[in-house]
Amino acid sequence: xxxxxxxxxxxxxxxxxxxxxxxxxxxxxxxxxxxxxxxxxxxxxxxxxxxxxxxxxxxxxxxxxxxxxxxxxxxxxxxxxxxxxxxxxxxxxxxxxxxxxxxxxxxxxxxxxxxxxxxxxxxxxxxxxxxxxxxxxxxxxxxxxxxxxxxxxxxxxxxxxxxxxxxxxxxxxxxxxxxxxxxxxxxxxxxxxxxxxxxxxxxxxxxxxxxxxxxxxxxxxxxxxxxxxxxxxxxxxxxxxxxxxxxxxxxxxxxxxxxxxxxxxxxxxxxxxxxxxxxxxxxxxxxxxxxxxxxxxxxxxxxxxxxxxxxxxxxxxxxxxxxxxxxxxxxxxxxxxxxxxxxxxxxxxxxxxxxxxxxxxxxxxxxxxxxxxxxxxxxxxxxxxxxxxxxxxxxxxxxxxxxxxxxxxxxxxxxxxxxxxxxxxxxxxxxxxxxx
Numbered sequence: 117x118x119x120x121x122x123x124x125x126x127x128x129x130x131x132x133x134x135x136x137x138x139x140x141x142x143x144x145x146x147x148x149x150x151x152x153x154x155x156x157x158x159x160x161x162x163x164x165x166x167x168x169x170x171x172x173x174x175x176x177x178x179x180x181x182x183x184x185x186x187x188x189x190x191x192x193x194x195x196x197x198x199x200x201x202x203x204x205x206x207x208x209x210x211x212x213x214x215x216x217x218x219x220x221x222x223x224x225x226x227x228x229x230x231x232x233x234x235x236x237x238x239x240x241x242x243x244x245x246x247x248x249x250x251x252x253x254x255x256x257x258x259x260x261x262x263x264x265x266x267x268x269x270x271x272x273x274x275x276x277x278x279x280x281x282x283x284x285x286x287x288x289x290x291x292x293x294x295x296x297x298x299x300x301x302x303x304x305x306x307x308x309x310x311x312x313x314x315x316x317x318x319x320x321x322x323x324x325x326x327x328x329x330x331x332x333x334x335x336x337x338x339x340x341x342x343x344x345x346x347x348x349x350x351x352x353x354x355x356x357x358x359x360x361x362x363x364x365x366x367x368x369x370x371x372x373x374x375x376x377x378x379x380x381x382x383x384x385x386x387x388x389x390x391x392x393x394x395x396x397x398x399x400x401x402x403x404x405x406x407x408x409x410x411x412x413x414x415x416x417x418x419x420x421x422x423x424x425x426x427x428x429x430x431x432x433x434x435x436x437x438x439x440x441x442x443x444x445x446x447x448x449x450x451x452x453x454x455x456x457x458x459x460x461x462x463x464x465x466x467x468x469x470x471x472x473x474x475x476x477x478x479x480x481x482x483x484x485x486x487x488x489x490x491x492x493x494x495x496x497x498x499x500x501x502x503x504x505x506x507x508x509x510x511x512x513x514x515x516x517x518x519x520x521x522x523x524x525x526x527x528x529x530x531x532x533x534x535x536x537x538x539x540x541x542x543x544x545x546x547x548x549x550x551x552x
Contacts, residue, residue, distance in 0.1 A: 118406045119155050123419030126151050130412070132464075140458040141405035148412030155418055169410045174403065177363065178284050183399040184366030185275050188373050189240075190391040192347075195377035200340045201226040206248065207337040211328035214316035217262040218251050218309050220245040220378035224266030225305040226341065228273035229348045230373060234456070234499055235412065238507045242514045244476045245412070250515075253324025257522025258315065260515055261500075264507040265308055265530035266495040271456065273301035274352060275366065278456050282488045283407070285464045290479070291355050291512075292364040294484045295551050298542060300493060307533035322526075343376045356404025366495065402457060409461035416465065426469040436474035439544065440487075443467050444494045451498020452505060459495050485552070486545045497534040500527050 117125075120515050127146050133143035150163055173179075192198070205219035205226070212218070224241050231237050242263045249259040271278050274294035316323045351369040354360050360368065377383035383391075416422060429439055435475040451459055472480060499507040502524040512520055539546055 117154075119419040122151060122154050122419065123421035126412075126415070126419075134247070134454070140454060140462075141408035143404075143463065144408035147168070148408070148415040151159065151415040152411070155415065160223045163465065166411065166416060169414060170407060173407050173410050174508075176284065178280070178290070179403070179406070180364045181253070181280050181290070181363045182402055184278055184363070184370045185231075185277055185280075186233070186398050188275075188347075188366065188369040189236050191370060191373035191377045191383065192230045192344075192396060193240050194225065194382035194387055195343065195373055195380050196342070196382060197230065197344050197373070197376070198223065198227050198244050199313045201344060202241065202248070204334075204337040205342045207329055207334040210252075210326050211525065213320075213325070214312045214323045214364045215317075216245075216249055216326065217254060217258065217312045217323065220249065220262055221266045221269070221305055221308045221312070222264075223225050224303060225273055225301070226344055228270040228301070229352075230344060230369065231270050232276075233277060234267050234269075234271040234496060234507060235510055237270025238264055238510050239514075241266060242511045246514055252326050255322035255522070255526070255532070256515055256518030257524075257526045258319070258322045260508070260511045260518055260523045261526035261530060262308075262312065264310075264505065264511045264527060266369075267507045267511070268499055269301060269304055269308075271496060272297055272304055272492060274298060275362075275369070278371050278460055278492055279488065280362070281457060282460055282464060286468055286484050286488065287341055288484050288488065291483055292481075292487055292552055294352065294362070294529050296548050297354065297492070298550065299550060300489055301535070303492070303537055303540075303547075304534070305500060307357050307537050308530055311529040311533040315526065331397065331495070343373075344550070347376070348503070372385055405458055407462060409458075409465075409497040412462070413465040422466050422469045425466065426473045427502060429473070431471050436476050437542070439474060440471065440490075441455050443471070444490060444542075447494040448451055449503070451495040452501045454498075455506060456492070456495040459498075460491070474546070476551075480544070482549050482552070486541075486548050490541060493534065493538055493541070497531060497538075500534075501531055502527065 130147045202223035205222035209215040209219045209472055224237055227237055252255050256265040274297050279293045347369055351365045355362050476483050499505050508523055512523055
């Protein structure tokens with residue numbers, strides 16, 4: 117069997133392990149190690165690669181940004197920032213039809229600016245907003261679908277852990293990727309608000325109403341979100357202003373949210389240790405997936421699978437947009453089965469050379485950034501796409517009284533909004549790139 121054939125057969129072997137519930141990081145690690153053993157004829161090269169890959173992966177300075185952003189999200193929760201964001205948004209929107217749901221989306225967008233995880237955003241805002249939605253008579257399926265969709269904003273609006281990984285894999289500028297994600301993130305929030313508006317007009321009984329509060333009270337609630345604005349401006353503004361690197365910015369953000377949590381009384385000796393432990397566990401999980409992907413992708417590179425695939429696509433004469441759409445559909449389907457980080461680590465080394473070889477009429481850097489944002493959006497859509505959307509299960513677990521089928525019916529409106537947004541960004545790359 118040729119090296120290329122071994123590389124191609126590794127895909128069904130990897131999928132088989134994943135469907136057998138082997139953790140994705142371990143599945144990639146074992147498949148890559150076994151593939152290296154076969155390709156090199158069973159000599160010590162595979163074990164040598166294991167040693168070298170482990171050192172080169174975990175000695176990367178860029179990876180240190182991940183635990184800092186994760187810790188920042190935990191401190192933000194302890195500091196009560198999620199509650200402040202939701203109350204402020206609810207004060208301005210809550211009296212409108214579907215307004216409390218719109219406020220939940222707005223709060224998710226704000227919390228996403230200081231938390232780089234979709235699942236963490238969905239879980240945090242679910243605890244804050246779900247009781248309020250039920251209190252004002254919002255349908256269970258509509259409430260859970262709204263919060264699941266809003267949670268996806270956590271990874272799109274900078275900072276984003278997945279964008280950091282994408283930048284490392286494709287050797288792109290992290291700050292530019294954050295900047296490019298900003299407008300698509302705002303479009304996502306706007307699209308979800310429109311989806312809510314359409315849903316409550318088609319299903320008037322799905323959303324209750326609440327009385328408007330005085331304007332003075334609204335501005336008092338708005339003033340309470342100043343810590344979020346300070347942290348966001350300090351981190352993002354500092355990065356774009358050249359004051360510090362993204363890694364340093366993440367450290368500043370973690371320190372800032374930690375101080376705010378301390379002042380607000382949420383950070384104690386016990387919660388500090390818990391935050392460190394949770395961050396360490398999450399970081400270890402991410403890093404092991406990164407290591408597994410490194411071993412597997414190193415094996416694929418040795419078999420020439422990415423290069424052969426790229427060359428084959430170019431010689432077929434397919435239109436670049438056609439190839440891009442097929443890749444995005446692939447991400448949409450498999451995003452329902454795998455988490456976004458695993459999808460990025462597994463597929464980018466394969467698909468990125470294909471996309472980079474096509475002529476979209478842009479510079480190589482712009483193509484890489486545009487493609488990264490599109491992939492991130494489509495993978496996140498998979499988190500709310502039935503039947504296996506992970507965000508749907510996270511939120512539905514908080515509301516056991518709501519049948520999952522009701523959540524599925526309501527979330528279709530948000531999925532439709534995402535598909536329209538992806539189509540717009542594919543047709544008009546300048547929307548993503550004009551801030552660069």
